[in-house]
Amino acid sequence: MNKNYMVSLIAVIVLFLIAYVGTQQGAGLQLVFGIIIPYLAVILFVVGFIRRVMGWSRSAVPFQITTTCGQQPSLPWFKQAKIDNPSSTFFVIIRMFLEIVCFRSLFRNSRMKLNGGTKLTYQLEIFLWVGALAFHYAFFTVVVRHLRFFTEPVPFFVTLLEKVDSFMRIEVLYDAIQSGLPGVYMSGLVLLAATLYLFLRRVLIPQVRYISLAADFFPLFLIMGIALSGIFMRYFTKVDIVAIKELTMGLVTFRPTIPEGVSGLFYAHMFLVSILLAYFPFSKLMHLAGIFLSPTRNMTGNTRQVRYVNPWNYPVKVHTYDEYEDDFREKMIDAGLPVVKMPEEQP
Amino acid sequence: MADELIKPDELLSQIDHRPSGAGWMDTPLDIRKGMYCYASNPKSVATLGLPYARPWNPLEEDWKLPENWQEIIYEGFRERLEKFRSFKVFMDICVRCGACADKCHFFIGTGDPKNMPVLRAELLRSVYRNDFTTAGKILGRLGGARPMTLDVLKEWWYYLFQCTECRRCSVFCPYGIDTAEITIMGRELLNLLGLNIDWIATPVANCYRTGNHLGIQPHAFKDMLDFFVDEIEEVTGIKVDPPYMQKDADILFITPSGDVFADPGTYTCMGYMLLFHYLKEKYDLNITWSTYASEGGNFGFFTSHETMKRLNSKMYAEAKRLGVKWILGGECGHMWRVITQYMDTMNGPADFLEEPVNPITGTTFENAKSTKMVHIAEFTADLIKHGKLELDPGRNDNQIVTFHDSCNPARGMGLLDEPRYVLENVVNHFYEMPAGTIREQTFCCGSGAGLNAGENMELRMAGGFPRANAVKHVHDNFGVNMLACVCAIDRAAFPASMEYWVPEVDVTGLHELVANALIMPGEKERETDLRGEPLPGMEE
Numbered sequence: 081m082n083k084n085y086m087v088s089l090i091a092v093i094v095l096f097l098i099a100y101v102g103t104q105q106g107a108g109l110q111l112v113f114g115i116i117i118p119y120l121a122v123i124l125f126v127v128g129f130i131r132r133v134m135g136w137s138r139s140a141v142p143f144q145i146t147t148t149c150g151q152q153p154s155l156p157w158f159k160q161a162k163i164d165n166p167s168s169t170f171f172v173i174i175r176m177f178l179e180i181v182c183f184r185s186l187f188r189n190s191r192m193k194l195n196g197g198t199k200l201t202y203q204l205e206i207f208l209w210v211g212a213l214a215f216h217y218a219f220f221t222v223v224v225r226h227l228r229f230f231t232e233p234v235p236f237f238v239t240l241l242e243k244v245d246s247f248m249r250i251e252v253l254y255d256a257i258q259s260g261l262p263g264v265y266m267s268g269l270v271l272l273a274a275t276l277y278l279f280l281r282r283v284l285i286p287q288v289r290y291i292s293l294a295a296d297f298f299p300l301f302l303i304m305g306i307a308l309s310g311i312f313m314r315y316f317t318k319v320d321i322v323a324i325k326e327l328t329m330g331l332v333t334f335r336p337t338i339p340e341g342v343s344g345l346f347y348a349h350m351f352l353v354s355i356l357l358a359y360f361p362f363s364k365l366m367h368l369a370g371i372f373l374s375p376t377r378n379m380t381g382n383t384r385q386v387r388y389v390n391p392w393n394y395p396v397k398v399h400t401y402d403e404y405e406d407d408f409r410e411k412m413i414d415a416g417l418p419v420v421k422m423p424e425e426q427p
Numbered sequence: 428m429a430d431e432l433i434k435p436d437e438l439l440s441q442i443d444h445r446p447s448g449a450g451w452m453d454t455p456l457d458i459r460k461g462m463y464c465y466a467s468n469p470k471s472v473a474t475l476g477l478p479y480a481r482p483w484n485p486l487e488e489d490w491k492l493p494e495n496w497q498e499i500i501y502e503g504f505r506e507r508l509e510k511f512r513s514f515k516v517f518m519d520i521c522v523r524c525g526a527c528a529d530k531c532h533f534f535i536g537t538g539d540p541k542n543m544p545v546l547r548a549e550l551l552r553s554v555y556r557n558d559f560t561t562a563g564k565i566l567g568r569l570g571g572a573r574p575m576t577l578d579v580l581k582e583w584w585y586y587l588f589q590c591t592e593c594r595r596c597s598v599f600c601p602y603g604i605d606t607a608e609i610t611i612m613g614r615e616l617l618n619l620l621g622l623n624i625d626w627i628a629t630p631v632a633n634c635y636r637t638g639n640h641l642g643i644q645p646h647a648f649k650d651m652l653d654f655f656v657d658e659i660e661e662v663t664g665i666k667v668d669p670p671y672m673q674k675d676a677d678i679l680f681i682t683p684s685g686d687v688f689a690d691p692g693t694y695t696c697m698g699y700m701l702l703f704h705y706l707k708e709k710y711d712l713n714i715t716w717s718t719y720a721s722e723g724g725n726f727g728f729f730t731s732h733e734t735m736k737r738l739n740s741k742m743y744a745e746a747k748r749l750g751v752k753w754i755l756g757g758e759c760g761h762m763w764r765v766i767t768q769y770m771d772t773m774n775g776p777a778d779f780l781e782e783p784v785n786p787i788t789g790t791t792f793e794n795a796k797s798t799k800m801v802h803i804a805e806f807t808a809d810l811i812k813h814g815k816l817e818l819d820p821g822r823n824d825n826q827i828v829t830f831h832d833s834c835n836p837a838r839g840m841g842l843l844d845e846p847r848y849v850l851e852n853v854v855n856h857f858y859e860m861p862a863g864t865i866r867e868q869t870f871c872c873g874s875g876a877g878l879n880a881g882e883n884m885e886l887r888m889a890g891g892f893p894r895a896n897a898v899k900h901v902h903d904n905f906g907v908n909m910l911a912c913v914c915a916i917d918r919a920a921f922p923a924s925m926e927y928w929v930p931e932v933d934v935t936g937l938h939e940l941v942a943n944a945l946i947m948p949g950e951k952e953r954e955t956d957l958r959g960e961p962l963p964g965m966e967e
Contacts, residue, residue, distance in 0.1 A: 140510050148840055197440060294570070375516070385794050417649060
């Protein structure tokens with residue numbers, strides 16, 4: 081058993097149970113899990129996020145260390161790789177856009193194999209790219225869909241996205257099981273599947289297992305917990321959606337209330353989301369913001385064409401030509417090399 | 428040294444890319460012979476005025492560190508987090524997806540999990556979390572944090588000198604995390620405690636005083652070039668006359684001193700000399716050498732940003748003193764990363780130089796408008812394109828050539844098509860290595876960033892394996908017998924690596940091939956190439 085993921089798994093289960101039990105009849109901590117913790121989480125998220133980004137931007141960028149992934153601008157008959165070795169802000173923006181929206185660098189991923197112990201090959205390895213894209217876009221869709229709970233009236237793009245998301249209908253209409261009503265959102269299922277994939281590769285690929293920390297498993301289990309509880313509420317234990325919206329609208333309009341009839345499962349779901357928000361700024365999840373500030377990607381490659389200024393450039397001790405000539409004058413003269421100062425005549 | 432080196436098949440059989448056993452934090456460090464370089468000579472450290480010059484031995488328990496070494500590291504770390512956003516962001520945002528793991532030549536060649544770029548960075552990140560993040564302070568080991576101990580320091584030293592700063596991993600990282608940058612910071616921190624390797628420290632000290640890494644004094648430098656003059660005369664019947672520190676020459680030429688002092692780089696150096704003589708005779712272009720600025724390479728780059736700047740200063744200083752129009756740079760790897768991404772920022776602006784224009788063709792080198800330094804592959808490509816060089820590629824017909832992109836010109840500059848263009852015009856048989864091993868995905872020679880010493884030969888051979896394996900592929904399929912490159916470290920490192928992995932393949936610089944093909948005005952009928960090997964059709 082791997083300690084790193086067991087600890088993370090147990091942590092998520094315990095967190096879930098705390099909220100679930102804490103909001104049952106008798107415990108009565110609805111106020112804590114329904115109002116206080118969500119507010120605290122959002123504050124931590126916003127303040128933590130801003131502080132982290134401010135912290136990065138306070139650090140200087142002394143050199144332009146672009147990773148050039150293609151032909152430089154050169155003589156006219158060489159075709160510059162304008163995106164991978166950009167010369168202008170415009171192409172830097174395109175490069176960043178493709179990086180952030182399409183995960184372009186990850187698309188290059190290959191897998192090295194040592195065949196027969198002697199021959200190396202590199203095959204395209206697309207699964208991480210597919211898994212990562214599926215995960216992020218599903219997550220994004222789920223987040224946007226949830227705006228339904230925080231807006232009244234619900235904006236058109238949310239409804240539109242819901243329609244697209246539930247385009248593929250799977251309906252099971254037996255008396256015992258009634259699934260597919262309401263329409264199944266693909267994003268939730270894809271999110272769960274992609275998270276599961278990201279977890280499995282952490283466990284099954286020896287190299288990735290070796291580098292994985294508890295901090296890599298914790299967010300995965302947390303998101304799985306969020307997705308599972310959400311799916312459960314939507315399709316299986318029909319929750320009181322009207323009451324829930326009353327609660328969420330209360331939060332967002334700063335008139336928080338705890339309506340009757342909101343189930344413990346919802347509080348547990350919201351608690352895990354709160355944990356995710358609060359955890360976000362202090363974790364690797366900040367790659368969301370960090371990618372924008374990555375100096376190897378967000379700068380131009382034309383450093384020979386346009387001078388870049390280092391804000392803390394300082395003078396250093398150098399060995400000047402005069403010192404050099406003083407060291408070697410006689411030898412230089414003997415070798416017939418030009419010197420600036422001739423040696424003084426012996427008296 | 429060579430007889431102790433393990434055989435290639437043994438080396439391959441010991442590679443296991445599946446890490447196992449205890450977690451990496453619990454795997455004790457084993458400083459293994461053949462994998463590390465000797466400690467810096469205190470004299471060299473003192474020459475540069477760098478701190479804590481002392482004799483020490485990596486294999487001994489006591490590294491004779493200053494009393495407050497932990498404080499020095501902590502303060503140094505903090506300072507660099509503020510001065511380099513790259514460092515801070517790269518410490519924070521890695522998600523350990525593992526995309527970089529099998530992209531590193533040292534991991535491929537050794538199977539040592541701490542050579543996965545992500546883990547090399549985690550060696551520092553674990554300490555960063557412990558010292559500079561709230562989560563790390565609270566969660567400790569569970570949060571991937573660990574305190575800075577002597578063992579951690581030794582681990583840093585061992586693995587930061589098993590990285591050649593080639594940046595291949597940064598091409599594949601979805602956030603552009605550049606392990607070179609992390610290694611550079613780590614080595615700076617180690618240098619605060621006087622923990623350099625001698626293969627870097629001594630060349631740096633030499634370069635500072637004599638102008639080049641090998642510590643060759645001006646008269647000896649000229650001796651070497653004089654020797655080449657004789658060699659060239661023997662092959663071509665032409666006596667070239669390279670000018671030294673000629674005031675008001677058109678162009679100052681700077682190349683790594685490796686080209687002047689080590690085979691097969693010396694043939695490339697003869698290539699430059701022939702080309703410059705040709706341009707002087709035909710077009711009256713004056714290109715001067717300097718013994719003061721006689722080093723293009725910059726091992727200061729492998730020590731600290733400050734040391735890099737101190738060594739690099741000579742290029743502009745000498746160009747200014749001589750009053751040349753612009754600077755031409757020879758074939759070198761990391762030299763061109765320094766010139767491209769650091770020089771102008773550190774030691775510029777070079778407003779005393781002119782925007783580089785090739786007076787023979789009239790071409791303006793727009794891409795070097797600010798640095799005023801042109802790569803010789805760009806320069807020669809321009810000459811060829813305009814038909815200014817009379818070439819007989821047939822004279823290279825015994826060579827079946829492949830081209831190795833050097834890490835830094837590829838990923839820190841983007842010089843990819845220029846050398847290929849030159850190559851295609853001076854040889855008739857040119858074959859590319861497989862995609863995924865060339866251009867921006869090129870593999871390091873395994874000996875860059877100051878690691879081309881003798882005592883770490885096993886490491887170098889292991890690190891050189893991916894490149895050599897791709898060479899072997901084109902050797903087996905197309906009969907390639909010559910590996911061309913535009914880097915002096917390559918030319919110093921590949922002969923050993925080829926002999927070890929693909930003994931049938933030899934190593935050359937680009938301009939050696941240019942000079943073999945170049946028809947000099949008034950030359951005698953050439954019977955041999957610059958190496959004294961018979962030309963095609965001239966064999967007995």
